[in-house]
Amino acid sequence: MEIIKTHSLIKHFGNTTAIDDISIHVNPGEIYGFLGLNGAGKTTLIRVLLGMIKPDQGSVMLFGKQLSPRFKQWNDIGYLVETPYAYPNLSVVENLKVYYNLRQLNDPHVIDDIIEKLKLTNHKDKKAKVLSLGNQQRLGLAKALMHQPKLLILDEPINGLDPEGIVEVRELLKDLATQGSTIFLSSHILGEINKLAHRIGIIHQGKLIKELTTPELNKQLIKKIIVDTPDNKTALHYLTAHQYQAVLNHNHEIEILNDEALAHPENISTLLVEKNCPPKQVYLFTEDLEMYFLRTIRTK
Amino acid sequence: MSGQVQALKAELIKNKYSTILWVTFIAFALAPIMGGIFMLIMRDPEALAKAGALHTKVQVMHIVADWNSYLGILTQAIGIGGVLVFGFVASWVFGREYSDGTAKDLLALPTSRANILNAKFIIYIIWCMGLALSNLLIGFFIGTILQLPSLTMSLVSTYLTTYFTTALMTIVIGTPIAFFAIWGKGYLAPLGFVSLTLVFAQIIAATGYGYYFPWSIPGLFSGAGGEYKAQLNGLSYSILVLTSIAGYIATVTFWKLADHSK
Numbered sequence: 001m002e003i004i005k006t007h008s009l010i011k012h013f014g015n016t017t018a019i020d021d022i023s024i025h026v027n028p029g030e031i032y033g034f035l036g037l038n039g040a041g042k043t044t045l046i047r048v049l050l051g052m053i054k055p056d057q058g059s060v061m062l063f064g065k066q067l068s069p070r071f072k073q074w075n076d077i078g079y080l081v082e083t084p085y086a087y088p089n090l091s092v093v094e095n096l097k098v099y100y101n102l103r104q105l106n107d108p109h110v111i112d113d114i115i116e117k118l119k120l121t122n123h124k125d126k127k128a129k130v131l132s133l134g135n136q137q138r139l140g141l142a143k144a145l146m147h148q149p150k151l152l153i154l155d156e157p158i159n160g161l162d163p164e165g166i167v168e169v170r171e172l173l174k175d176l177a178t179q180g181s182t183i184f185l186s187s188h189i190l191g192e193i194n195k196l197a198h199r200i201g202i203i204h205q206g207k208l209i210k211e212l213t214t215p216e217l218n219k220q221l222i223k224k225i226i227v228d229t230p231d232n233k234t235a236l237h238y239l240t241a242h243q244y245q246a247v248l249n250h251n252h253e254i255e256i257l258n259d260e261a262l263a264h265p266e267n268i269s270t271l272l273v274e275k276n277c278p279p280k281q282v283y284l285f286t287e288d289l290e291m292y293f294l295r296t297i298r299t300k
Numbered sequence: 301m302s303g304q305v306q307a308l309k310a311e312l313i314k315n316k317y318s319t320i321l322w323v324t325f326i327a328f329a330l331a332p333i334m335g336g337i338f339m340l341i342m343r344d345p346e347a348l349a350k351a352g353a354l355h356t357k358v359q360v361m362h363i364v365a366d367w368n369s370y371l372g373i374l375t376q377a378i379g380i381g382g383v384l385v386f387g388f389v390a391s392w393v394f395g396r397e398y399s400d401g402t403a404k405d406l407l408a409l410p411t412s413r414a415n416i417l418n419a420k421f422i423i424y425i426i427w428c429m430g431l432a433l434s435n436l437l438i439g440f441f442i443g444t445i446l447q448l449p450s451l452t453m454s455l456v457s458t459y460l461t462t463y464f465t466t467a468l469m470t471i472v473i474g475t476p477i478a479f480f481a482i483w484g485k486g487y488l489a490p491l492g493f494v495s496l497t498l499v500f501a502q503i504i505a506a507t508g509y510g511y512y513f514p515w516s517i518p519g520l521f522s523g524a525g526g527e528y529k530a531q532l533n534g535l536s537y538s539i540l541v542l543t544s545i546a547g548y549i550a551t552v553t554f555w556k557l558a559d560h561s562k
Contacts, residue, residue: 013561044561050408052560069556074410085401089317101310102411104302143405
């Protein structure tokens with residue numbers, strides 16, 4: 001059973017189509033990363049998944065049940081939508097108590113546990129309005145995670161966190177997924193999605209333009225060998241003579257795309273040394289997710 | 301029922317440390333204090349003679365420095381000032397979630413959206429009743445210090461009934477403010493609505509049709525309109541109750557069914 005399943009979701013705001021025919025599914029224990037530019041429709045989709053916005057067309061199934069006003073499994077879901085705000089005059093503990101009550105929980109220890117897990121212990125009695133951006137983000141995550149949900153829907157979960165916080169949250173989310181939680185997250189930090197997600201969806205102008213697993217993505221990323229020698233024109237001549245698909249790039253370095261070159265870059269070094277054109281550097285360049293993402297949306 | 305209790309607990313935590321709670325009590329306490337100053341000046345003919353505008357008002361309203369006049373002032377303050385202060389409370393209770401940015405965190409929870417709004421309405425009623433009670437106690441304290449004459453049990457009984465009925469009317473007519481807070485996603489729309497109702501309540505009451513305008517009715521009932529109170533009839537009270545019910549239904553329906561994109 002899919003944890004999230006949407007069918008042909010469409011939502012218009014006036015003349016703007018915020019999401020256009022989006023059908024996705026997320027499996028149990030999966031981390032699904034959602035990529036898109038600002039205004040692409042990510043947050044609208046997240047709000048539709050949470051029942052905050054009704055689609056004009058299409059349906060949402062969560063845990064195999066139709067999302068409707070009668071949907072009851074909200075305690076199986078934790079969420080963070082856009083900037084995590086808190087009641088400014090309440091402390092971290094009091095803010096969590098508000099949601100402890102609204103989630104109708106029965107174990108007061110969950111508040112201390114989540115405070116400890118998200119390293120908020122030193123700030124637990126501070127008012128939310130004096131927290132740093134990073135700690136406000138931790139408080140938002142604490143609200144989303146306090147009740148140990150089976151599904152986490154997170155919009156930009158690492159926004160505002162320092163590098164240490166990013167690593168902690170990444171490990172926390174990975175642990176949750178290992179323990180069986182399903183995670184649906186959007187982020188503009190594409191490298192982070194790549195490190196976390198099992199599957200990635202790319203949304204552009206409201207449409208889901210690509211959906212692929214991380215291994216599929218890695219196959220689709222452009223890889224090439226970059227070579228730099230004291231005389232790149234001569235080196236290029238030798239390489240093309242030996243059937244390498246080599247060209248000079250805009251930095252006047254040699255780019256080689258052959259599979260054979262990618263598999264055995266050492267042969268290139270050997271050849272150039274033999275031709276008295278020893279390389280200063282030979283390295284494997286892999287397109288990052290950001291470049292892939294931009295390439296994908298530009299070709300659509 | 302459990303969901304309603306939990307929602308109320310959450311709402312109590314939210315408001316416990318809110319500065320605005322004390323601000324409303326202090327602001328509303330100005331009414332009995334000003335009424336007390338009024339009484340003090342009237343007991344001193346020399347001071348009254350110097351207070352030109354006040355002197356004229358006293359003559360028009362036949363006010364004397366006794367409990368009857370003082371309790372009348374307190375009741376009128378609820379009927380007219382209450383529309384403003386209670387409106388401010390409703391704007392805060394319902395609009396704060398948007399200014400705090402927390403509205404979105406209340407929409408996908410096991411506690412229903414209706415329970416959350418009902419908890420807010422309960423807090424609004426308790427808060428406003430607290431304000432009414434606090435002003436009454438301050439009023440009795442000031443009146444006792446000033447040793448105002450003519451305090452009888454029947455007078456107290458009559459005024460307490462009118463006072464609390466006026467307070468209740470002013471509270472129930474606040475439900476549309478909740479709708480404007482949620483529809484307008486913040487304080488601005490409800491505060492604008494409160495200002496408009498206050499202005500129209502005065503204008504319409506002055507034209508003699510206040511008994512058909514819901515926001516004039518508490519003021520007229522309090523006696524602020526003098527003989528116009530006699531014009532209030534079953535239809536007037538029905539209009540007030542129907543406006544309140546319509547405000548409540550509109551608020552809950554909008555909160556449950558509208559798209560929440562903020």
